[in-house]
Amino acid sequence: xxxxxxxxxxxxxxxxxxxxxxxxxxxxxxxxxxxxxxxxxxxxxxxxxxxxxxxxxxxxxxxxxxxxxxxxxxxxxxxxxxxxxxxxxxxxxxxxxxxxxxxxxxxxxxxxxxxxxxxxxxxxxxxxxxxxxxxxxxxxxxxxxxxxxxxxxxxxxxxxxxxxxxxxxxxxxxxxxxxxxxxxxxxxxxxxxxxxxxxxxxxxxxxxxxxxxxxxxxxxxxxxxxxxxxxxxxxxxxxxxxxxxxxxxxxxxxxxxxxxxxxxxxxxxxxxxxxxxxxxxxxxxxxxxxxxxxxxxxxxxxxxxxxxxxxxxxxxxxxxxxxxxxxxxxxxxx
Amino acid sequence: xxxxxxxxxxxxxxxxxxxxxxxxxxxxxxxxxxxxxxxxxxxxxxxxxxxxxxxxxxxxxxxxxxxxxxxxxxxxxxxxxxxxxxxxxxxxxxxxxxxxxxxxxxxxxxxxxxxxxxxxxxxxxxxxxxxxxxxxxxxxxxxxxxxxxxxxxxxxxxxxxxxxxxxxxxxxxxxxxxxxxxxxxxxxxxxxxxxxxxxxxxxxxxxxxxxxxxxxxxxxxxxxxxxxxxxxxxxxxxxxxxxxxxxxxxxxxxxxxxxxxxxxxxxxxxxxxxxxxxxxxxxxxxxxxxxxxxxxxxxxxxxxxxxxxxxxxxxxxxxxxxxxx
Numbered sequence: 001x002x003x004x005x006x007x008x009x010x011x012x013x014x015x016x017x018x019x020x021x022x023x024x025x026x027x028x029x030x031x032x033x034x035x036x037x038x039x040x041x042x043x044x045x046x047x048x049x050x051x052x053x054x055x056x057x058x059x060x061x062x063x064x065x066x067x068x069x070x071x072x073x074x075x076x077x078x079x080x081x082x083x084x085x086x087x088x089x090x091x092x093x094x095x096x097x098x099x100x101x102x103x104x105x106x107x108x109x110x111x112x113x114x115x116x117x118x119x120x121x122x123x124x125x126x127x128x129x130x131x132x133x134x135x136x137x138x139x140x141x142x143x144x145x146x147x148x149x150x151x152x153x154x155x156x157x158x159x160x161x162x163x164x165x166x167x168x169x170x171x172x173x174x175x176x177x178x179x180x181x182x183x184x185x186x187x188x189x190x191x192x193x194x195x196x197x198x199x200x201x202x203x204x205x206x207x208x209x210x211x212x213x214x215x216x217x218x219x220x221x222x223x224x225x226x227x228x229x230x231x232x233x234x235x236x237x238x239x240x241x242x243x244x245x246x247x248x249x250x251x252x253x254x255x256x257x258x259x260x261x262x263x264x265x266x267x268x269x270x271x272x273x274x275x276x277x278x279x280x281x282x283x284x285x286x287x288x289x290x291x292x293x294x295x296x297x298x299x300x301x302x303x304x305x306x307x308x309x310x311x312x313x314x315x316x317x318x319x320x321x322x323x324x325x326x327x328x329x330x331x332x333x334x
Numbered sequence: 335x336x337x338x339x340x341x342x343x344x345x346x347x348x349x350x351x352x353x354x355x356x357x358x359x360x361x362x363x364x365x366x367x368x369x370x371x372x373x374x375x376x377x378x379x380x381x382x383x384x385x386x387x388x389x390x391x392x393x394x395x396x397x398x399x400x401x402x403x404x405x406x407x408x409x410x411x412x413x414x415x416x417x418x419x420x421x422x423x424x425x426x427x428x429x430x431x432x433x434x435x436x437x438x439x440x441x442x443x444x445x446x447x448x449x450x451x452x453x454x455x456x457x458x459x460x461x462x463x464x465x466x467x468x469x470x471x472x473x474x475x476x477x478x479x480x481x482x483x484x485x486x487x488x489x490x491x492x493x494x495x496x497x498x499x500x501x502x503x504x505x506x507x508x509x510x511x512x513x514x515x516x517x518x519x520x521x522x523x524x525x526x527x528x529x530x531x532x533x534x535x536x537x538x539x540x541x542x543x544x545x546x547x548x549x550x551x552x553x554x555x556x557x558x559x560x561x562x563x564x565x566x567x568x569x570x571x572x573x574x575x576x577x578x579x580x581x582x583x584x585x586x587x588x589x590x591x592x593x594x595x596x597x598x599x600x601x602x603x604x605x606x607x608x609x610x611x612x613x614x615x616x617x618x619x620x621x622x623x624x625x626x627x628x629x630x631x632x633x634x635x636x637x638x639x640x641x642x643x644x645x646x647x648x649x650x651x652x653x654x655x656x657x658x659x
Contacts, residue, residue: 063522064492170609170610173609200377200378201377201593202377202589202605202606203609205592205594205604205605206605209602209603209605212602227521230551230595231594233599234595234597234603235594253599267523268523271523271525272522273525273556275550275596276554276595277555288491288494289521289523289524
């Protein structure tokens with residue numbers, strides 16, 4: 001097995017709203033009267049371990065509020081974890097020297113969901129794509145134009161358009177600009193956060209094909225975050241399923257789609273509309289996704305789970321291996 | 335034919351802009367029967383939403399219905415005065431939007447909004463209006479509807495808000511509901527819950543549904559018939575199983591081929607080259623021909639509508655007869 005590029009160990013991320021003046025005043029009053037106003041704390045990511053190896057495509061799947069984007073941002077080094085450690089090629093990122101840290105940051109690039117919000121509307125495409133490479137000294141002034149042309153061509157764009165602004169492009173083309181920008185600093189790792197969710201089906205296929213071509217061409221490693229199981233199944237080697245801040249199951253892609261172990265994964269797979277099923281009877285799992293501010297105790301999924309037992313309400317199940325490379329966090333596994 | 339709730343004939347909706355006339359909907363014909371679901375599928379800019387807005391009479395200037403008939407139980411809606419249309423809208427015809435906050439007023443309680451809808455079309459007591467609102471909320475699967483009636487929209491989650499919007503649409507047991515991407519913004523498990531409710535309602539009350547979406551997989555599971563739109567025209571329509579298993583138009587073919595689950599895992603997806611054309615100065619002939627691998631000189635003319643089978647229609651000179659599989 002190849003070496004891990006990124007390893008998260010016991011990583012948690014909490015977002016808190018510090019009390020403002022009014023809330024503090026209310027807190028003082030309430031305390032005098034025997035009540036309490038608490039600062040709200042969201043456990044976006046709750047103690048997760050994740051290893052991504054060289055050349056792998058890991059699909060990270062979950063619904064709203066499950067913390068998948070927060071994991072992506074921590075992997076990309078955009079936000080630091082509240083607890084736990086992130087290892088980059090075996091080295092703790094907090095122990096890196098500033099120069100090493102900069103190099104590591106450059107190696108992980110991110111592709112965002114919204115091709116409208118993630119490009120500066122006042123910059124020309126050549127600037128958007130070339131700026132980072134120039135700042136980091138990957139290209140000199142003389143080679144700049146040729147370098148930008150090459151990046152654009154690799155992402156499937158005509159370099160003749162590089163003097164244009166983002167608003168002159170369609171959604172799919174903008175996503176290509178975002179990809180060209182990410183690749184211009186020669187990363188080895190891409191974090192794609194819902195990178196095709198905003199695109200039409202026919203354009204989505206074009207971008208997914210581009211991702212697969214680039215993987216073969218540049219030997220890239222991907223963390224592919226998506227709510228779309230069809231896309232993840234197609235692209236990933238390994239799939240990680242999250243629910244309310246925790247990893248509930250992870251396994252090789254074929255394994256998880258053939259033999260899902262966790263009741264949540266099973267429900268998710270059953271609910272996905274598929275083009276091959278006709279006029280099916282939709283039978284939904286009950287209930288809403290609880291708020292991560294106040295998650296249910298024990299297993300977070302137990303209020304919606306058809307197999308919930310008393311133990312599920314009390315203790316959170318740990319990830320346990322159910323088959324080689326297949327781990328699941330469920331009390332049903334004994 | 336009996337049981338025909340809506341019949342649209344040759345509908346054209348145009349927008350007059352400074353850049354020229356945009357033919358957002360260009361000669362579209364379809365029909366929906368009682369208790370049936372029609373899936374109206376297309377990509378952005380295909381005119382599917384404008385078709386829906388035209389049916390319910392919500393096209394604002396510079397848009398206008400340039401031609402065609404919209405026959406709702408035999409009455410041509412395009413001939414009605416605004417006042418007559420208002421009596422139908424929200425009563426016999428209802429709409430569900432992608433964003434439930436298009437329907438809901440953020441500063442009014444749910445009961446106020448729902449009872450207002452009841453009073454708009456019927457003379458009933460406050461008590462009866464309240465009861466009808468409560469029943470409607472219960473019908474779409476909102477737990478403890480009595481209490482939820484006195485909540486404000488922001489106190490509901492996205493999925494619950496969409497249910498409230500659906501409940502409002504159902505208040506008068508309409509004969510026709512136009513739903514514009516109502517589950518697109520929702521999570522998979524919540525989408526499945528809503529699809530389940532909608533399916534039951536259409537069956538039980540005989541409501542005809544037009545379900546506008548870009549998602550072929552949702553249509554596959556929900557709809558009875560499907561119409562595929564491209565650049566303002568319906569390029570292919572028919573019974574869901576027929577169209578999805580044996581697509582004849584190269585565009586439908588490509589669309590189905592580009593769905594990841596239809597391709598071998600890890601293989602290259604079959605993609606449609608190019609992108610959707612601008613509607614401003616669409617050239618004569620088939621709008622798909624610049625992206626189509628089967629296009630030839632004949633495609634520079636408008637393809638006629640042909641009927642390759644019962645209930646099936648197609649707009650193409652080169653029907654694809656081999657299967658997609």
